[in-house]
Amino acid sequence: MASRDVAIVGAGQAAFGEREEGARGLFAEAVRECFASVDKGVSPGAVEEAFIGSMAFGGGQLGNLGPGLVEQVGLSGIPVRRVENACASSSFALRDAYLALRSGGVDVALVAGVEKMTDLGSERQRYWLGVSGDTEWERLAGTTFPGTYALMARRHMHEFGTTRDQMALVSVKNHGNAALNPKAHLRKAVTKEQVLRAPMVAHPLGLLDCCPVSDGAAALLLVRGERAQQFTDSPIRIRASAAASDHLALHDRPTITTLEATVRAGREALRQARLKLSEVDVAELHDAFTIAEIVALEDLGFCPKGEGGPFSDTGATQRDGEVPVNPSGGLKAKGHPLGATGAGQVAELWLQLRGQAGGRQVSGAEVGLAHNVGGSGAACAVHILSR
Amino acid sequence: MASRDVAIVGAGQAAFGEREEGARGLFAEAVRECFASVDKGVSPGAVEEAFIGSMAFGGGQLGNLGPGLVEQVGLSGIPVRRVENACASSSFALRDAYLALRSGGVDVALVAGVEKMTDLGSERQRYWLGVSGDTEWERLAGTTFPGTYALMARRHMHEFGTTRDQMALVSVKNHGNAALNPKAHLRKAVTKEQVLRAPMVAHPLGLLDCCPVSDGAAALLLVRGERAQQFTDSPIRIRASAAASDHLALHDRPTITTLEATVRAGREALRQARLKLSEVDVAELHDAFTIAEIVALEDLGFCPKGEGGPFSDTGATQRDGEVPVNPSGGLKAKGHPLGATGAGQVAELWLQLRGQAGGRQVSGAEVGLAHNVGGSGAACAVHILSR
Numbered sequence: 001m002a003s004r005d006v007a008i009v010g011a012g013q014a015a016f017g018e019r020e021e022g023a024r025g026l027f028a029e030a031v032r033e034c035f036a037s038v039d040k041g042v043s044p045g046a047v048e049e050a051f052i053g054s055m056a057f058g059g060g061q062l063g064n065l066g067p068g069l070v071e072q073v074g075l076s077g078i079p080v081r082r083v084e085n086a087c088a089s090s091s092f093a094l095r096d097a098y099l100a101l102r103s104g105g106v107d108v109a110l111v112a113g114v115e116k117m118t119d120l121g122s123e124r125q126r127y128w129l130g131v132s133g134d135t136e137w138e139r140l141a142g143t144t145f146p147g148t149y150a151l152m153a154r155r156h157m158h159e160f161g162t163t164r165d166q167m168a169l170v171s172v173k174n175h176g177n178a179a180l181n182p183k184a185h186l187r188k189a190v191t192k193e194q195v196l197r198a199p200m201v202a203h204p205l206g207l208l209d210c211c212p213v214s215d216g217a218a219a220l221l222l223v224r225g226e227r228a229q230q231f232t233d234s235p236i237r238i239r240a241s242a243a244a245s246d247h248l249a250l251h252d253r254p255t256i257t258t259l260e261a262t263v264r265a266g267r268e269a270l271r272q273a274r275l276k277l278s279e280v281d282v283a284e285l286h287d288a289f290t291i292a293e294i295v296a297l298e299d300l301g302f303c304p305k306g307e308g309g310p311f312s313d314t315g316a317t318q319r320d321g322e323v324p325v326n327p328s329g330g331l332k333a334k335g336h337p338l339g340a341t342g343a344g345q346v347a348e349l350w351l352q353l354r355g356q357a358g359g360r361q362v363s364g365a366e367v368g369l370a371h372n373v374g375g376s377g378a379a380c381a382v383h384i385l386s387r
Numbered sequence: 388m389a390s391r392d393v394a395i396v397g398a399g400q401a402a403f404g405e406r407e408e409g410a411r412g413l414f415a416e417a418v419r420e421c422f423a424s425v426d427k428g429v430s431p432g433a434v435e436e437a438f439i440g441s442m443a444f445g446g447g448q449l450g451n452l453g454p455g456l457v458e459q460v461g462l463s464g465i466p467v468r469r470v471e472n473a474c475a476s477s478s479f480a481l482r483d484a485y486l487a488l489r490s491g492g493v494d495v496a497l498v499a500g501v502e503k504m505t506d507l508g509s510e511r512q513r514y515w516l517g518v519s520g521d522t523e524w525e526r527l528a529g530t531t532f533p534g535t536y537a538l539m540a541r542r543h544m545h546e547f548g549t550t551r552d553q554m555a556l557v558s559v560k561n562h563g564n565a566a567l568n569p570k571a572h573l574r575k576a577v578t579k580e581q582v583l584r585a586p587m588v589a590h591p592l593g594l595l596d597c598c599p600v601s602d603g604a605a606a607l608l609l610v611r612g613e614r615a616q617q618f619t620d621s622p623i624r625i626r627a628s629a630a631a632s633d634h635l636a637l638h639d640r641p642t643i644t645t646l647e648a649t650v651r652a653g654r655e656a657l658r659q660a661r662l663k664l665s666e667v668d669v670a671e672l673h674d675a676f677t678i679a680e681i682v683a684l685e686d687l688g689f690c691p692k693g694e695g696g697p698f699s700d701t702g703a704t705q706r707d708g709e710v711p712v713n714p715s716g717g718l719k720a721k722g723h724p725l726g727a728t729g730a731g732q733v734a735e736l737w738l739q740l741r742g743q744a745g746g747r748q749v750s751g752a753e754v755g756l757a758h759n760v761g762g763s764g765a766a767c768a769v770h771i772l773s774r
Contacts, residue, residue: 060518061635062471064765067634067766068522076634077633077647079479079631080632083470084450084452084468085450085468085469092468095468096487099483102490105489105628106486131448132450134455241492243436243466245453247458248451248454248455260464261464338450374454375450378451379451379453
């Protein structure tokens, strides 16, 4: 690999779910698994710098969380910072590590994401979830995230004829995949009827259209291309790291059926990778709500605008379909520990591209795409990886 | 300038102090001044990416703060993230932008820091300040930041004979400098007697040994070296960007009279810059408490360990001394809006190295050093700049 290439040589995840461990324990678990996954081994002392994505959900260690985490795994001393972009925090941590490695100033970097969400009561959870949306016009007016995405879903139904059945199929697929993922929060298949009959959260989104509140952590070991062979003969190359932002509040955007940040980041990622979307073999998309996967399919260009519902309906996004989406189970069923989600998507792709994804393996996957959104679309990062 | 060099071509600050504006307004004020400071002008559209340091003190917009800020200055759309390392947040944002520019993937980046602190009542302020120290063993046991630094001060007095008079002189010097800085929070000179007789906060630190709680923002425009001439004929070059971490809790460190993160980052910065400390003409050091400036002088190597007090006593750190320290007034008197402090230090050096620091100008300053600490030393970043 060329010196300006960046390779992922290790990946680990603390299982997503309602966990007994706190943020520090979850972080250490993911990092230990990451280190253990390095084919030729790695000494923690090789890590030169760390980039950690987290919302610091619930408070506690809102300042200097980075140093407080790396000392758990014997890395006290190295430069570390927390990177925050709500639900996309660790994808931006990944981007910053990627840029640092490409600068030549850092050879080996740890990227991690962590979130401990379940310790809070539901009122505090609502507060901490709300603060990733627009505070002034949305949260303080009573809008929650299911409410925000419900607005998008209803408009999408109105403009394009998308149906609840089509959304439900996203949930059925992702739950089915999660059932095969030992790191997933909701490891159970659901039927379309169960999704449609689940308690309503914010019409048209029922309980099974919404991701759960999860604890979790994920870690990735990145090295400069020229160092990759030292750690593994099967590195995964980061072909593109692209990102964009958008207005926080929905009412400031020209449309709510497109996430413009996804469109921009997706386009830029393909340009960087010099790939066509048709060359992507597997994708982890940000499906905090079922409608979000449908909109992401359109915004990234897997299908034309408005056709995400029918496209899903054809089975194209199934594990054996044209473009398998969320083999991990996605945010919907694998779980969504905010700051850990992005790094977790990439950890899944790392397994998929190395053929190590067990029962949920996408056959012959060589190119993977991870799409991670902050809040209701105010931030987006897209990474493309390949063998 | 070479293509891998990174130049600062603009800098701006919202005055530190108790301000009416919220975080968004303070940020916009600093960015507008930054853009206006660019000698040959800049169109906001030139900015490709933004790195924003903030604790998001007080909450409100704890998630996606970055997108919520850049949309205030017409930059919605660009990639942006919040970088957090407590009081050193924007120095790490600066480091990340520096690495991004050196990667070649970004040509023009905005670095900013912002904090709105004064809107909270004192109890909430104490919580938000406390969460940058160790939560489990320090904050929940009742330790505050003045208490933490008081422990360091008392131990320093015990080990090295440092006196309250010596600490007081740090305050006198920095207040004297702040009186000449229109952006400073506490623009008034104080006498040694006033410092010594001020109400005790945590012995031996009195009120005038402690930095104030301030609102503020600062912004820097960074470009790749080869682009610098497009913006100014007087760019300031970033010669080094170094950082380190340490254990969060004081009791985990082998000594509390040295901040090991400062030692490491300082040494690495000089190595990168290929400079001797004696070549530094002006320094902005992290003086959240007077003892902190004394310890930083030692840890960076301006004087031997234990001699920071006597060294200050000689007048060496005065504006016309051997190594002028904190001509801005420092955290002590310019103010300490956590996330804004690091970028503010660099904005001061930018003025100093361009000879634009007015009444507090350090004569003939060509090389400047900025030293910014997170919490009680869990994180540290050191940057060296030159004309």
